[in-house]
Amino acid sequence: MIQAINYIEQSLRDSDGIQVTNPATGELIASIRSWSVADVSGAIDRADRLRPAWAAMTAQERATILLKWYNLILANEDVLAEVVTVEAGKPLAEALAEVRYGAAYVQWYAEEGKRAYGEVIPSFARDRRVLTLRQPVGTCTAITPWNFPVAMITRKVAPALAAGCSIVVKPAEATPLSALVLEQLAIRAGVPEGLFAVTPSHHSAAVGQLFCTHPKVRKLSFTGSTRVGKILMAQAADQVLRLSLELGGNAPLIVMDDADLDRAVRGVMDAKFRNAGQTCVCANRILVHDGVHDAFVEKLAAAVSALRVGNGLLADTQIGPLISPKEAQRVSQLVDDAVARGATVAAQAQGAPAESAFAAPRVVTGVTPDMDLASGEIFGPVAPVIRFASEEEAIALANDTPYGLAAYLFTGDMGRAWRMMEALEYGMVAINDGRLSSEVAPFGGVKQSGFGREGSAHGLMEYMEIKYAMMGL
Numbered sequence: 167m168i169q170a171i172n173y174i175e176q177s178l179r180d181s182d183g184i185q186v187t188n189p190a191t192g193e194l195i196a197s198i199r200s201w202s203v204a205d206v207s208g209a210i211d212r213a214d215r216l217r218p219a220w221a222a223m224t225a226q227e228r229a230t231i232l233l234k235w236y237n238l239i240l241a242n243e244d245v246l247a248e249v250v251t252v253e254a255g256k257p258l259a260e261a262l263a264e265v266r267y268g269a270a271y272v273q274w275y276a277e278e279g280k281r282a283y284g285e286v287i288p289s290f291a292r293d294r295r296v297l298t299l300r301q302p303v304g305t306c307t308a309i310t311p312w313n314f315p316v317a318m319i320t321r322k323v324a325p326a327l328a329a330g331c332s333i334v335v336k337p338a339e340a341t342p343l344s345a346l347v348l349e350q351l352a353i354r355a356g357v358p359e360g361l362f363a364v365t366p367s368h369h370s371a372a373v374g375q376l377f378c379t380h381p382k383v384r385k386l387s388f389t390g391s392t393r394v395g396k397i398l399m400a401q402a403a404d405q406v407l408r409l410s411l412e413l414g415g416n417a418p419l420i421v422m423d424d425a426d427l428d429r430a431v432r433g434v435m436d437a438k439f440r441n442a443g444q445t446c447v448c449a450n451r452i453l454v455h456d457g458v459h460d461a462f463v464e465k466l467a468a469a470v471s472a473l474r475v476g477n478g479l480l481a482d483t484q485i486g487p488l489i490s491p492k493e494a495q496r497v498s499q500l501v502d503d504a505v506a507r508g509a510t511v512a513a514q515a516q517g518a519p520a521e522s523a524f525a526a527p528r529v530v531t532g533v534t535p536d537m538d539l540a541s542g543e544i545f546g547p548v549a550p551v552i553r554f555a556s557e558e559e560a561i562a563l564a565n566d567t568p569y570g571l572a573a574y575l576f577t578g579d580m581g582r583a584w585r586m587m588e589a590l591e592y593g594m595v596a597i598n599d600g601r602l603s604s605e606v607a608p609f610g611g612v613k614q615s616g617f618g619r620e621g622s623a624h625g626l627m628e629y630m631e632i633k634y635a636m637m638g639l
């Protein structure tokens with residue numbers, strides 16, 4: 167049994183609760199308490215009671231505790247990384263990178279909380295003074311997915327705590343263990359127990375409804391699918407609840423005929439195959455100019471064929487399993503459907519065991535926009551290649567989706583890069599690079615990829631209200 171389970175209090179274990187399994191082996195790792203809706207409601211009440219004392223502290227006092235939490239996460243990074251690998255499947259090196267990435271949000275917001283400045287505004291009258299101040303939103307809730315079980319929590323909880331809010335988090339059922347370890351480390355750092363509460367539950371839909379309707383909740387931050395985001399948005403309308411929605415994507419990665427092809431291939435390997443393709447910002451459609459299509463596909467095929475698939479705990483694994491056998495089956499069906507409609511599997515990595523949660527990394531050529539492989543979110547290690555003939559066609563293809571999270575562009579012409587970046591209807595555009603996530607930058611989408619930003623100074627403002635104060639002299 168992994169060392170990390172020792173971090174989880176005995177009281178949180180329950181043999182009839184949520185069964186957490188290792189997607190690489192199907193083995194049961196732990197069984198933990200599933201919170202009832204009434205229990206979660208109690209957690210919200212408790213978080214709300216603890217909030218005023220936390221909000222009354224100075225930003226520096228909160229920062230001191232958050233920095234202790236940051237240091238504790240780093241001191242336990244190997245344990246946390248192992249938990250992430252065992253419950254989510256991603257290779258250890260990637261899991262460690264996620265833990266450090268997640269910790270970076272805690273450090274960033276510990277510091278940024280001290281800069282939640284107000285304004286003194288030139289007045290509209292000689293005898294009046296106009297100013298603004300920032301105040302914490304209040305008691306918050308969050309619902310998070312399984313694909314980044316550490317970072318998707320810290321990038322909500324750190325700004326919430328830094329702003330002076332309390333927050334109750336329901337993690338994904340597949341990955342509650344890293345969330346519980348994060349909570350324990352926060353308590354050890356000095357965050358009052360219950361101010362940041364983790365409430366894993368089998369009752370996702372009912373807890374979601376509670377988060378939208380509980381009278382003490384002032385905000386819900388959700389990361390997950392567009393389907394569930396829409397349900398929550400409808401439920402939140404009744405009490406005009408403040409929302410942040412970080413939803414699904416269908417990222418285009420455009421390779422122009424003037425691109426450095428080796429660099430573009432490296433970009434696809436980063437943007438497509440991170441976490442076995444289970445990332446909201448994963449390149450979902452590789453759009454390649456006719457003039458370089460064959461040369462590019464040859465290089466990409468060589469790189470994908472060389473990927474090593476296996477259990478994430480093994481040192482040389484580059485691609486772990488998907489989150490469940492059902493997901494692997496869904497991804498294979500998408501490829502089969504595209505092939506039946508005329509596409510070709512141009513390359514495939516070896517080593518993915520059949521009938522399991524593993525999916526073979528593949529390059530599929532001859533894909534057209536109407537195929538399900540191109541129009542939906544793949545969430546697996548498959549790179550569909552679509553040809554185009556002009557800059558205008560590339561932009562039209564890229565924007566022809568209800569999603570608008572991330573886009574990638576490879577070109578050697580800086581004028582074209584600027585022009586195309588502006589024309590892409592996406593919240594984030596990476597030029598000549600396949601990685602854009604960072605705690606210093608505003609992460610978020612447009613269209614049906616949601617609204618709100620996480621990371622950077624903008625992420626703190628998601629947890630603060632502006633109060634306008636006017637004083638007559």
Ligand SMILES: NC(=O)c1ccc[n+]([C@@H]2O[C@H](COP(=O)([O-])OP(=O)(O)OC[C@H]3O[C@@H](n4cnc5c(N)ncnc54)[C@H](O)[C@@H]3O)[C@@H](O)[C@H]2O)c1
Nearest residue numbers: 310311312337338370371374390391394412413414415446
């Ligand atoms: N934009 C981003 O920052 C971002 C980041 C990571 C993942 N995602 C998206 O998340 C999705 C993958 O994650 P997933 O499969 O866990 O998504 P999901 O929407 O199925 O689940 C996300 C969370 O919502 C909960 N949930 C499920 N049904 C619910 C309901 N009716 N009411 C309330 N909560 C409910 C789940 O238990 C889980 O905790 C992908 O679409 C991916 O693009 C987006």
Ligand SMILES: N[C@@H](CC=O)C(=O)O
Nearest residue numbers: 313314445446447603
């Ligand atoms: N991968 C994203 C989160 C979405 O999956 C990130 O880089 O933060």
